[in-house]
Amino acid sequence: MTTQQLTQQIHKKKSFLCIGLDVDLNKIPKHLLETEDPIFEFNKAIIDATHDLVVSYKPNTAFYEAYGIKGWQSLEKTINYINEKHPEIFTIADAKRGDIGNTSSMYAKAFFEDLNFDSVTVAPYMGKDSVEPFLAFENKHTIMLALTSNEGAFDFQTLNIDGKELYKTVIETSKNWKNSENLMYVVGATKAEYFTEIRKIIPNSFLLVPGVGAQGGSLSEVCKYGLSENIGLLINSSRGIIYASAEENFAEKAREEALKIQQEMQVILEN
Amino acid sequence: MTTQQLTQQIHKKKSFLCIGLDVDLNKIPKHLLETEDPIFEFNKAIIDATHDLVVSYKPNTAFYEAYGIKGWQSLEKTINYINEKHPEIFTIADAKRGDIGNTSSMYAKAFFEDLNFDSVTVAPYMGKDSVEPFLAFENKHTIMLALTSNEGAFDFQTLNIDGKELYKTVIETSKNWKNSENLMYVVGATKAEYFTEIRKIIPNSFLLVPGVGAQGGSLSEVCKYGLSENIGLLINSSRGIIYASAEENFAEKAREEALKIQQEMQVILEN
Numbered sequence: 001m002t003t004q005q006l007t008q009q010i011h012k013k014k015s016f017l018c019i020g021l022d023v024d025l026n027k028i029p030k031h032l033l034e035t036e037d038p039i040f041e042f043n044k045a046i047i048d049a050t051h052d053l054v055v056s057y058k059p060n061t062a063f064y065e066a067y068g069i070k071g072w073q074s075l076e077k078t079i080n081y082i083n084e085k086h087p088e089i090f091t092i093a094d095a096k097r098g099d100i101g102n103t104s105s106m107y108a109k110a111f112f113e114d115l116n117f118d119s120v121t122v123a124p125y126m127g128k129d130s131v132e133p134f135l136a137f138e139n140k141h142t143i144m145l146a147l148t149s150n151e152g153a154f155d156f157q158t159l160n161i162d163g164k165e166l167y168k169t170v171i172e173t174s175k176n177w178k179n180s181e182n183l184m185y186v187v188g189a190t191k192a193e194y195f196t197e198i199r200k201i202i203p204n205s206f207l208l209v210p211g212v213g214a215q216g217g218s219l220s221e222v223c224k225y226g227l228s229e230n231i232g233l234l235i236n237s238s239r240g241i242i243y244a245s246a247e248e249n250f251a252e253k254a255r256e257e258a259l260k261i262q263q264e265m266q267v268i269l270e271n
Numbered sequence: 272m273t274t275q276q277l278t279q280q281i282h283k284k285k286s287f288l289c290i291g292l293d294v295d296l297n298k299i300p301k302h303l304l305e306t307e308d309p310i311f312e313f314n315k316a317i318i319d320a321t322h323d324l325v326v327s328y329k330p331n332t333a334f335y336e337a338y339g340i341k342g343w344q345s346l347e348k349t350i351n352y353i354n355e356k357h358p359e360i361f362t363i364a365d366a367k368r369g370d371i372g373n374t375s376s377m378y379a380k381a382f383f384e385d386l387n388f389d390s391v392t393v394a395p396y397m398g399k400d401s402v403e404p405f406l407a408f409e410n411k412h413t414i415m416l417a418l419t420s421n422e423g424a425f426d427f428q429t430l431n432i433d434g435k436e437l438y439k440t441v442i443e444t445s446k447n448w449k450n451s452e453n454l455m456y457v458v459g460a461t462k463a464e465y466f467t468e469i470r471k472i473i474p475n476s477f478l479l480v481p482g483v484g485a486q487g488g489s490l491s492e493v494c495k496y497g498l499s500e501n502i503g504l505l506i507n508s509s510r511g512i513i514y515a516s517a518e519e520n521f522a523e524k525a526r527e528e529a530l531k532i533q534q535e536m537q538v539i540l541e542n
Contacts, residue, residue: 022374024377060370060374060377062368062370062374062375062377062378062381063374063377065377065378065381065385066377066378066380066381066385067385068343068347068381068385068386069340069343069344069347071381072339072340072343073340076339076340094370096368096369096370096394096397097333097367098367098394099331099333099365099367100419100420100421101421103293103331103333103334104333106295106331106333106334106336106337107333107336107337109337110333110336110337110339110342114336114337114338114339115339123367123369123394123396123397124396124426124427125394125395125396125416125419125427125428126367126394126416126419126421126423126424126428127421127422127423127424127425127426127427127428128422128423128426129421129422129423130421130423131423145396145397148371148396148397149371150371150372150397150398150400150401151398151399151400152397152398152399152400152401152402153397153398154398155395155398155399155444156395156396156398156437156440156441156444157396157397157398159432159437159440160432160433161430161431161432161437162431166427166430166432166437169427169430170427173426173427
């Protein structure tokens with residue numbers, strides 16, 4: 001999928017919502033545990049109930065790897081289900097990978113070819129040759145951690161390097177990498193004013209924004225400072241939507257939560 | 272496994288060699304491709320031929336994920352084979368993971384519980400709460416990227432923060448994290464003089480050292496500056512050993528290469 005197609009989908013659905021499919025067997029409704037693949041059944045119900053309200057789904061690979069081969073099978077079934085039923089949806093493998101060049105190529109193959117995700121998240125610490133192998137894939141997108149939404153973000157990401165925070169240096173440096181037009185960035189919603197600074201460096205890049213909702217960030221604040229000409233934002237919510245209820249009506253309740261956010265987004269897009 | 276037990280193994284085997292099991296189906300001997308699980312058969316042959324010369328094996332997860340579920344099965348068979356046949360060997364899942372707290376817990380569960388590795392590599396960019404969930408596991412070890420051996424290491428890791436390179440700040444900061452005694456660090460062999468500086472910060476921590484051999488680092492130089500009282504070094508070699516030959520005698524040739532390095536290590540340990 002191209003970024004132009006993603007922007008078109010946002011305008012069509014009046015939504016730039018991404019739902020994080022972070023399935024924890026301890027948190028899903030009990031009746032699903034009796035099925036053969038509870039993780040997939042959970043995801044399928046969430047997808048069926050919300051696909052018209054979102055432009056993206058984002059399974060975090062940790063929640064699948066924790067269940068070994070069975071978990072990897074659930075991940076494969078989930079991505080295949082989305083790609084078959086809703087090919088217009090932008091899929092994100094939230095994997096935060098990154099390694100030396102030939103090894104990053106193997107990760108890129110895993111997520112872009114074997115699983116056929118539209119994008120994958122990567123970590124920047126190992127620099128250019130750890131990210132460029134991902135960027136080499138046409139119409140695939142590499143979402144690099146810039147400023148994350150957790151407390152530990154302030155351990156290193158905001159440290160000062162010659163008068164500039166590390167996360168800004170990371171973003172600026174990455175603009176010079178080969179095929180950098182395939183880069184997007186993770187920017188947490190916890191401090192909306194950061195978006196002003198970031199937009200000075202990358203006016204149009206898409207930003208994947210965790211931290212709205214459960215983690216306390218404000219949607220309207222993020223949009224005020226973060227929206228670009230092509231919208232340029234994907235707002236992720238995981239727990240607030242998928243665990244809205246642990247009863248049999250979980251999918252319906254998830255839809256209600258997603259609808260609330262989509263309606264807020266519609267107002268923002270129409271203004 | 273405790274670090275004391277690891278040091279004992281090093282003295283017993285007169286080796287601190289780690290072999291990286293980074294299996295690429297395009298590089299292994301053709302006759303293995305006819306077997307049901309070529310990756311596992313390759314690893315099994317390498318392990319059978321080298322286990323008395325090494326203290327550690329390190330599969331890089333990228334090379335398994337690239338083959339999807341089948342690859343994950345090969346990884347599981349490989350770690351089970353090592354744990355059953357050679358429980359004295361220190362196993363490293365080279366996964367370079369890291370995410371917000373509850374997500375890192377899932378990764379820790381995947382590698383420490385489900386697959387039962389002794390250790391896992393992690394990336395530091397997301398800070399304290401992305402690493403501490405790994406450190407919470409008793410007698411398990413978390414090997415954090417500090418200074419890597421690739422060219423991109425100089426993009427961010429060596430940037431200057433108030434007169435100190437980022438990688439040093441990363442190491443120093445991590446010493447204050449909960450259960451930091453379970454930390455080890457990845458330090459590339461490409462510039463041996465860095466080890467002097469690093470040993471001032473962490474005199475006794477184990478360092479996992481890639482970059483000797485194929486990537487050009489010198490074993491004797493690394494040892495000169497990097498050895499600690501408890502040895503404190505695991506020297507990794509992957510391609511130089513496992514791809515010594517692509518013929519039917521590949522395991523025998525791998526043993527020859529491993530033996531050369533082990534003999535160099537023996538001389539160093541006895542001096």
